Amino acid sequence: xxxxxxxxxxxxxxxxxxxxxxxxxxxxxxxxxxxxxxxxxxxxxxxxxxxxxxxxxxxxxxxxxxxxxxxxxxxxxxxxxxxxxxxxxxxxxxxxxxxxxxxxxxxxxxxxxxxxxxxxxxxxxxxxxxxxxxxxxxxxxxxxxxxxxxxxxxxxxxxxxxxxxxxxxxxxxxxxxxxxxxxxxxxxxxxxxxxxxxxxxxxxxxxxxxxxxxxxxxxxxxxxxxxxxxxxxxxxxxxxxxxxxxxxxxxxxxxxxxxxxxxxxxxxxxxxxxxxxxxxxxxxxxxxxxxxxxxxxxxxxxxxxxxxxxxxxxxxxxxxxxxxxxxxxxxxxxxxxxxxxxxxxxxxxxxxxxxxxxxxxxxxxxxxxxxxxx
Ligand code: GLY
Numbered sequence: 171x172x173x174x175x176x177x178x179x180x181x182x183x184x185x186x187x188x189x190x191x192x193x194x195x196x197x198x199x200x201x202x203x204x205x206x207x208x209x210x211x212x213x214x215x216x217x218x219x220x221x222x223x224x225x226x227x228x229x230x231x232x233x234x235x236x237x238x239x240x241x242x243x244x245x246x247x248x249x250x251x252x253x254x255x256x257x258x259x260x261x262x263x264x265x266x267x268x269x270x271x272x273x274x275x276x277x278x279x280x281x282x283x284x285x286x287x288x289x290x291x292x293x294x295x296x297x298x299x300x301x302x303x304x305x306x307x308x309x310x311x312x313x314x315x316x317x318x319x320x321x322x323x324x325x326x327x328x329x330x331x332x333x334x335x336x337x338x339x340x341x342x343x344x345x346x347x348x349x350x351x352x353x354x355x356x357x358x359x360x361x362x363x364x365x366x367x368x369x370x371x372x373x374x375x376x377x378x379x380x381x382x383x384x385x386x387x388x389x390x391x392x393x394x395x396x397x398x399x400x401x402x403x404x405x406x407x408x409x410x411x412x413x414x415x416x417x418x419x420x421x422x423x424x425x426x427x428x429x430x431x432x433x434x435x436x437x438x439x440x441x442x443x444x445x446x447x448x449x450x451x452x453x454x455x456x457x458x459x460x461x462x463x464x465x466x467x468x469x470x471x472x473x474x475x476x477x478x479x480x481x482x483x484x485x486x487x488x489x490x491x492x493x494x495x496x497x498x499x500x501x502x503x504x505x506x507x508x509x510x511x512x513x514x515x516x517x518x519x520x521x522x523x524x525x526x527x528x529x530x531x532x533x534x535x536x537x538x539x540x541x542x543x544x
Pocket of ligand 1: 323385395511
């Protein structure tokens with residue numbers, strides 16, 4: 171269970187971590203201009219190991235857009251733009267289920283800074299493309315693994331379809347996003363608030379067959395990053411359409427997290443893995459902290475709101491210092507250590523992972539609130 175400790179002095183810790191993050195991102199861009207890293211190998215972003223799937227390109231520029239917003243420094247905006255424009259062609263990419271990750275972190279943030287409608291149209295197009303993954307039989311969007319596969323990860327992307335629907339008034343889009351979210355809630359979220367990574371369907375009948383996993387410990391276990399995607403996704407869905415079922419699910423999953431996470435707030439890779447096999451997975455905690463800070467403001471339950479806010483800040487206080495913050499490890503190129511991409515494939519284990527970096531920066535930005543005008 172999470173241990174809520176005094177947060178005195180935490181703002182300074184968060185600010186120092188955010189300053190460190192800026193230095194690491196700048197150094198990455200200078201060392202290897204135009205490269206979109208995914209996970210480190212012994213602390214180095216450039217290596218020849220596999221990607222598994224092509225889903226992370228928005229996260230580096232996404233951090234740059236957050237820095238641009240916070241600092242008002244035109245150099246950050248220029249750098250962010252340089253990494254964002256090469257991603258536009260992905261707005262019609264039908265090979266991945268991750269278009270929310272790619273476009274909400276980049277074009278959406280760019281649009282928020284400038285108000286340019288052409289940028290918003292790109293986000294809307296990406297939402298329309300993602301919706302094409304919808305299967306009428308079964309009422310879900312399929313993962314990149316195949317048409318029979320539903321991933322919890324998609325819940326963290328479906329916000330781009332809700333967004334596109336609200337922008338355009340397209341009822342077909344809202345229907346897809348609602349059905350996918352409610353299916354995910356029904357088949358991947360368990361009664362105790364834990365989540366399954368994957369669901370498998372019969373394509374002929376649309377019948378849900380079983381829970382499964384790619385990155386978790388077992389089919390019936392709770393992969394920590396999957397739970398983080400659930401908390402993040404249902405919170406975002408609730409923020410956009412205010413369906414109380416999404417709030418209830420976000421809270422149920424959050425309560426599972428708070429009850430099962432170790433006192434420090436850093437999750438194991440899977441909440442059910444045997445203790446001898448347990449390894450920290452910092453990115454799940456960073457994603458959850460970002461989501462809890464948002465959920466704290468949305469829930470009408472005041473006591474829960476305070477709990478989620480304090481818990482998120484506690485998680486961040488742990489992550490914002492060594493051994494999780496890489497500031498104590500000379501030569502380490504990432505920001506946050508001890509993430510895990512894919513233990514079962516041996517990819518990025520005990521490393522920095524680009525989504526961990528991005529959601530850590532997003533959470534720090536939320537925890538610090540608007541930057542003082544310079
Ligand atoms: N497949 C996305 C993730 O590793 O969370």
